[in-house]
Structure formats: structure tokens, C-alpha cells
Amino acid sequence: MAKEKLKEYAIIGKPTPNVDGPAKVTGEAQYTIDMTLPNMLYGKLARSPYPHAKIISIDTSAAEALPGVKAVITGKDTPGGKYGLWRRFRELSDQECLATDKVRFIGDPVAAVAAVTEEIAIQAVELIEVEYEPLPAVFDPDDAIEDDAPMVHEDFPSNINATRHIEWGDVDKGFAEADYVREDDYVTQPIHPAALEVHNSLASYDKGTGRLTVWSSTQSPYFLQLGLSDALKMREGDIRVIKPHVGSGFGGKNSTMPDSVNAALLSIKTGRPVKIVYNRDEEFQTTEHRTAQHMRIKLGLKKDGQIVAMEVKTIVNGGAFTGLGATDLYLTGTFITMPYKIPNYRYDGVRTYTNTVWGTSIRGFGSVPGKFCAETQLERAAKDLGVDPLQIRKMNAVYPGYEAPGQYTFESCGLLPCIEKMETRVKEKWPKLEEDEGIGFAAFAYMSGGIFNWIDTPYAFSSAHVKVNIDGMVDLYTQASDIGQGHNTVAAMICAEELGVGIEDIRLHLGDTAHTYTDLGAWGSREVLMNGNAIKDAAAQVKNKLIEVARLKLGENIAYDLVSKNKRVYLELRPERGISYYDLVQDAIRANDGVPITGVGHYTPHNKGMISPAYGTGIMAVKAKTDKETGAVVCQDILVVHDCGQVINPLGVRGQVEGSIHMGLGYALCEEMPMDEGNVLNPSFVDYKILRTRDMPEIEFIEVPTYEPNGPFGAKEAAEATIAPTAPALANAVFQNTGAEFVAPVLKPETVLKAIRAAAAKKQGK
Amino acid sequence: MKTITADFEYFSAATAGEALDLLAQHKDDDYRIIAGGQSLNTFMKHGLLKPEIIIDIKGASDLDYIKYDDKEGLKIGALTTHRKLEQSPVVAEKYAALVDMEVNVASVETRNWGTVVGDIVNADPAADPAPPLIALDASVVVASKEGTRSVPAEEFAVDLYTSAVEPGELVTEIQIPALPANTGFYFTKYSQLHGDYALASAAVLLTLDAKKEKCVNARIGLGGVGATPIRATAAEDILKGKKITDELLAEAAQAASEATEPISGIEASAEYKKELAGTLVKRVAKEALARAQKA
Secondary structure, X not given: OOOOXXXXXXXXXXXXXXXXXXXXXXXXXXXXXXXXXXXXXXXXXXEOOOOOEEEEEEEOHHHHHOOXXXXXXEHHHOOOOEEOOOOOOHHHOOEEXXXXXXXXXXXOEEEXXXXXXXXXXXXXXXXXXXXXXXXXXXXXXXXXXXXXXXOOOOOOHHHEEEEEEEEEOXXXXXXXXXXXXXXXXXXXXXXXXXXXXXXXXXXXXXXXOOEEEEEEOOOOHHHHHHHHHHHHOOOHHHEEEEOOEOOOOOOOOOOOOHHHXXXXXXXXXXXXXXXXXXXXXXXXXXXXXXXXEEEEEEEEEOOOOOEEEEEEEEEEEEEOOOOOHHHHHHHHHHHOOOOEOOOOEEEEEEEEEOOOOOEOOOOOOOOHHHHHHHHHHHHHHHHHHOOOHHHXXXXXXXXOOXXXXXXXXOOOOOHHHHHHHHHHHHHHHOOOOOOOEEEEEEEEXXXXXXXXXXXXXXXXXXXXXXXXXXXXXXXEEEOOOOOOOOHHHHHHXXXXXXXXXXXXXXXXXXXXXXOOOOEOOOOOOOHHHHHHHHHHHHHHHHHHHHHHHHHHHHOOOOOOOEEEEOOEEEEOOEEEEEEEHHHHHHHHHHHOOOOXXXXXXXXXXXXXXXXXXXXXXXXXXXXXXXXXXXXXXXXXXXXEEEEOEOOOOHHHHHHHHHHHHHHHHHHHHOOOOOEEOOEEOOOOOOOOOOOOHHHOOEEXXXXXXXXXXXXXXXXXXXXXXXXXXXXXXXHHHHHHHHOOOOOOOOOOHHHHHHHXXXXXXXXXXX | OOOOOXXXXXXXXXXXXXXXXXXXXXXXXXXXXXXXXXXXHHHHHOOOOXXXXXXXXXXXXXXXXXXXXXXXXEEEEOOOEHHHHHHOHHHHHXXXXXXXXXXXXXXXXXXXXXXXXXXXXXXXXXXXXXXXXXXXXXXXXXXXXOEEEEEEHHHHXXXXXXEOOOOOOEEEEEEEOOOOOOEEEEEEEEOOOOOOOOOEEEEEEEEEOOXXXXXXXXXXXXXXXXXXXXXXXHHXXXXXXXXXXHHHHHHHHHHHHHOOOOOOOOOOOHHHHHHHHHHHHHHHHHHHHHHHHHO
């Protein structure tokens, strides 16, 4: 049992407006895309029109001759460094600065231009003449693994980028003991993170010092620093990455991308700052997306609904490069089992290289496609067995202390209380359904930061530096990233709570590699738990130093405990006996020979399994109505019962839950990236459909608090768990109403209409 | 992959007369007229249009009006924005379904700028105003220095993104006749998102006889299911002169569906859109009938 318990705090758990809110809503907040520097040049990339082709020659002379053009570079002008996030296995660092011998997808950059205006840069790109020899290309993962398939990367036979096998229990015995076994096939669609701020970077190289500064719209300044170091063959310390405000990432801004690399190369060449901004078309055609998966699941149950065995096979359309796809492949194999007790389990996943833009770690990564498949399959099984959909989830639900052998352990887990709350609330909320309405459920769990070190860092996963100045102002330095999710606010709240000061006493210095200790950045819902622990550790060190001084000043019996809260340090049992924090700080600094009081905290998970120290859990219900003549599905109402441990900022949690549902519902209703021979067919916000405010249903949101022993103040993730259940809960609502079964998440009206008719035909056939 | 608009020469007109002068002057040049710019800007930013000359009529306030009288019906000036049509009390009173149409045209921001006339001149077959204008038997007034002519709404779009407007001409007004007694008019579009382009849309106008038994007139406009908006005359003929029953509506819907020539796209196949158009006609006609019976 956890030693600490949920308790009342001064700041933690109180609705706290975003510290960046005023700057953002008034337009004062600076994003990379807003920045210019004196003497700055504009960069543009020349990109391949072919999905797969040999580069025979590149003639840049006409581009170079265009007035206003200051530099043109091709692959031969680069240092030849290869880069990627999977640095632990160098063969998976498969991205080049600019393609040298061949291009691997439509949009692969082959040259870069810097000019005095963006217009001239665009004209110059059009003047670059590239002679290509088109090569046979491969687009489908099933084709990619054929022996005679064209090879995307020469070192990877059968285009196998990564494989994962996961197994526990005795699967064959499990299926033999099952009363009911079913197999279902799925093909999930790719979707784009579609961040509002496109990929863009501003690089400034100082020829005098040989040092490079890069401002970029990134989720992880540290990852970008490492990526640039590999790509440019420069020392890490000679590269400073600064992350201004970021117009969101949703997983698509973990990888180092050609905008940063080529802005840097062009700045090094010209000695002037260079900025590269992708346009929306480039964003959709050439940046990372959620991968398509071809999945088969076999599920064995007892007739009462108890799961006894599960087998999953998936083949992933990885695209041209690795990104975080290899991690996605592993997580698919584990998250698909959550949040259920599965005694016997086997997973085989293959990620293939193909000649398309590549897939990576989009919000809820590893969980979203797999959960669609598993939760819709479970619903079908429940119906066949005559077991109530909530009951089947309840009887199979994981509990505190549940361990999937060798993989993961749930320490805190509020899933059962969440399902119990759902049982009562759903009846109150929707006592009666219309003829065209249905309710669907899906349970969920997601990590609070990953225990993965593919980036191969020897640093702690998270660290923070806290410094208290003479006026009581606290400087908090950490490389953690606020990318719109609200981590600046959470970081300030955690630091202020631990020190016992106010949020206004905290001055934030986040996301600058030159001035902060390392943090791996914003992905996998890691910042609250991992960065929060590091901040809390650093702040506790400072607090303890202040308390030592207070103890001397107050001269009290050493048996008394001192606390720091509400800007005072006082005796816990005699609150009237204490000292003002501001007075105390002055004495403490004097006593410290005039040096501000500092602490450096850190956090790296140990002995917490293969995935994460903690998991947010819960269950979602969706009410939807289906038009049986048109196939139109309307998501009317959503109810979520959610366990994210101790809530740090209720406003932030609400925003993250709603944001996740928004993305999940887009995946469920309209988001997709159809491609024709590697060409993305809908590269604009006219054709790539994103739900807007009017398209969103009401969301009722109930927190079931738990105390997570691994998290700061008992907190765990809240940013991603609710994306994965949205699509299957919607599909299950349609299934309950119409019997329609779906092989892909996107419930476009035509798909729904066909599925309704197929279900009706199947029923008649019986 | 461009998002930067190419250079152009810019002229502005403060009156309709000035606009016609400018058009006469640049009749043979590569020009475009801008009013709200909601479609034109997008085309230009994507490099799909690179006009050398822009003639801005936004300042021609004599084209900014909505007028109605029982004899002449509704007149919508060329500068009337979608938002003004949406918020017009007389439109709400006399042609309520036009307001229903407007609230689902793109977003408020777009409706604040975009004009109804600009929308039909852009001739996107999936845009909203054309099918209801066809059903309402509207006509489009096209002016030039030489004079004016009137084009029936169903003949106004001649092809994908191509209207009947000739070089040197300006659309000054849309005219919609006053509705006769015992008339019901309704419109619906189906799109996946609110405010999105139609996968299919249908507008139906029905006029019943004095006893409200038989249909004396029917007009049906369809959107999103062909290179231009479509008038479904065969379906209209099925309804005319008869008492409208569910069976008759199904028959008319089938005829309307057969009149469509949709193309397959990302969102749906041609086959689906064809069927959807029929379903919409059936539902919209039913509502129009209910409104005619109440009228």
C-alpha cells in the first residue's frame, strides 16, 4: 500500500488558469513561426515528385543564378550524418539531411535553397533540375514483405524495419480451454496529427564561435539537439536548441525533421540566420502520421465472458523511415491487452518500410489502432455470449498490483471503481434510448511516460534545477516541454506546492538546452510524472535547506516538524509559530555566503517493468444515433469516468481529456489520409476533415481519484488515455443499435451504410 | 506547394457603374473580380489562379442590399454577404429554408465576408446556395456596359467552377419570385462536418392547389452530385398534377437520383452519392409538402 495518501493541498488540485493564457489569447506569445532575426534568409526545400527513384543528377546553376539566392545545397554539400530517434540501434538512424543516391517517398528533400525572400526561395526551388530514374515502388505492407518487393533501404531485406514478439502464459492451452473463440481482421487508416503550427525552424550559426542556435517547433529540445548533432556531425554542446511556445505537436514533433537540419546547414553555409517554414501541403505530404495497421486478433473466452487467451498479429505500414514507429510497434503489442487480465497472450508485430511518408508516435501512440480492434471485438464476443458489455469489462478489469508477466504492473488502478461508477451513472444519464440510438463502451489505460531509451541518453530521464533568489523569486530550470498541453502551469504548480510558495513566485525557464538540465520532452504523457518528480525533488532540496535555517532561527524543540506552506515556514502542530518565507530566504542566502539556495532534482524509473511506472485508466460511454438510410452517425453524448491519480490542475485535465476525445472522434468519424501510390490525396484542411466546435458532443467527465505512488503528489497521466476508447466506443454504439461491424475506425456514412446492410443480410441468412 | 499569392494589379470600384467601366476596360485582360474573396483567395494562395488584375467591388455599396415586395419578390444585391442573408428578417419570414441553408454555409467568419453572388459565380457544384435558388426559380441579373440580361438559376453554372458570366460582365443581383399561396420550400445538405461542402444537397419547392390536395408545381434543385448544380425535372414531372403520397415521393426520389452524375471522391463513392441524393429528395420533399399544407 502507498505510504502517502491523497490530501488537501494549497495549490495542487485547485483549478489553475494556464500561466501562458494571457500571452496566448492576446497574441503576445512568441512561437517559432512568429520569429525573425536581423539579416535572416528564407529557406525552402526541393522535394521528390517520385515515391522511389534514383537521383541521376541535380543541376542547381539556374537557381544559384537567380538574384536574391544566397545558397543552394544538395546531398553532396551535407556532412553525410544520418539521424533518427532510434539511436540505440544506429542502423535505424535512417534519415539523411538531403537524399543523396535515391529518394524514398513523395516529398523526400533533395536540395535546399536560402534566399532573401520566401518568394525568391520558392522560385529558386522551381529552377532546380533533378534528373531521376524512377524505381519500382512498394506501398502496401503485405506487398513489402514479399521476396521480390523493391527494397526501400538496401540493408533491410524484405523491408522489415522492426519486429516484436511478446508472449506470456500458455496461449495454445488457453485457447484449448476457451468455450468461445473468435478471429477478426482489421485494417486501420493513417491519420495526421495536424498541428496548427506547421513544422518550422530558425537556425543561426555563429562563425566566430562555431556554435549553432536553433529555435524550433519541437516536442523535445533534447531530441532535436541530438538529431542535429548526428545529422551535422557536430558536438552536442555546440548546438543550442530553444523551444519557444509550440502550436502543438500531438506526437508529430518528436523527430528531427528536414526543416531544422537544412535551416542549420544553410545557416552554416551563409553565416546568416535561416528560417524554414513548411506550408500545409508539405505538412500533410511529408511529416509523420499515425501508421496504418493490418491486424488480426484471436480471442478466447469462457462462456461467462472471462478472457482466457488472446493472440494478435499485426503488420504496420511504416513508410520510408523509422521515426518512433519501432516503439509504436512494441506498444501496440502491450497496450492492446490493457486494461484487461489476459492470462495467456501472444503478439507478433512487423513494421515494414514502404515508399510512403512515414508513421510515428501520434497521441495515444501504441494504443489507438489496437484498442479500436480489441474493444470492438470484445463487444461482438459479449453479444454472442449474451454477457452485458459493462459486465464483461468489469470481470476482466485489471486491479491494483496486477502484473502482465515481464511487461507491466499497475500500482495504482481505479478501473473497477470507474466501471462501478459508470454502471450507475449511465442508467441515470440515458434511461431511455430512441429507436435509432445506441450506447457503446470501451475501457482504457495509458502510460505516464515511457521507460524507453532508444534515444540512448546517459542522462536522467528528467531533471530540474530550482534556485531561490533574495526576493523569494524562484527560478525553475528544466528542459521539459510545454507544447500547449499546459506543462508550464503544472511545473509551476508542483514547484510552488513543494516549496510552499505561490505560483507568482515561480519564474519558468523551460526548453532551452543551453541553460537547463536534460528532460526527454513532451511525449507519452511523461511530463507530469517524470518531470514533476524531478521538480518536486529539486524543490524539496531547497525547502529542506530553508527549513534547516528556520529551525535555527526559531530555536524550537527539535521534536517538532516544520512545514513550508502558504509562504511561511512553521511548526506543523503550532502553526502560529513560524517565519515568513520571504524573510527566511534572506537569512538563508546570507547564511549561505550570499549564494542563492539551489537544488537539482532528477527522475529515472527503475524496476517499473518495460513500459511505464504508472497508468491512467477508466471507461468511456458514447451515445450515438445512426441514420439507417444514409449511414450518417452522430455522436450525441460522451461520458467518461477517469482515473488519473491525484489531479494536479483540474482545468488542465479537462482540457486534455476533451482534446483527446476530439482527436479520437476525428479518427472515428472523418480523419484519414488516403494515398495513391504514395501521394497523399487530401493535403489541406478543406479535404482533411477535422471536427470543429459545432461537431463536438457534450462530454461529461467524472474523476475517480487514486493515489499513484510513483507520481508527484500521487499524479499520473491525463493527456492521452481517452483518445483510444473514443473510436471503439462509437463503433460499439453503432453496433449495438444496428449490428454493423467495422474493420476500420473511420465511420464514414457510406462505410456505415454498407455495414448495416451486411449485418441485415447476415441476420436474414441466419 | 505554394501558399504565397502571385503579384497582381489592383483596381477598386466605389459603385456598380465604376465596376462596369473597369470591366469594359479590362474585358480582354486576365482579371478576376473580388468581393468577399472567400474562394478566390484560396485559389490564388494555392497558385491555382494567378490573375494579373484584381477588380475589387467591395466598395460598391450600391450593390449591398436585400429588398422584398410581394409583387417582385426578393432581390439580393451582389455585395450581400451570407451572414446578411442569414440574419435578414424578411428572408426568415418569406423563405425560411434559406436561413437554414445559410447557417450551415462554412463558418460565421466565412459568412461575414463571403457573398451569395460570389458563391454562385464561383460555381462549385457542392456549394449551398445554387440548389435552393434553382428550386425557388430564381434568376441572376448579369450586367455590362452594353446592358443587362437575366439568366435562370439552373442555367447559371455551365461547368465545374464555370458560370455563365462572360468577360466584361458583372452579376449585380439575384431575383427570387414571391412564393405563391400554398407553397412549401425546404432545403437540406448532407455533409460530414457542420458547414462543410455537401456530399449531396437537395432543395424542393412544392405548390399545392387551393384545396391542398394536388401538387400544381414542383421544382427540385440538387447539389454536389454533378459538375454543376442540377434541376431534377423528371422528378418534378412525377409530382406535378398528382396527390403526393409516400409512394409517389419514392418514385420522384428515384428519378432525382437517376438525374445525378456524381463523381467518386475521398468521402464517398459516386454510387453512394447517387443514392444519398434520392434519400434527401424524399425527405426534403416530405418537409416541403408539410410546409405547403401549413402555408
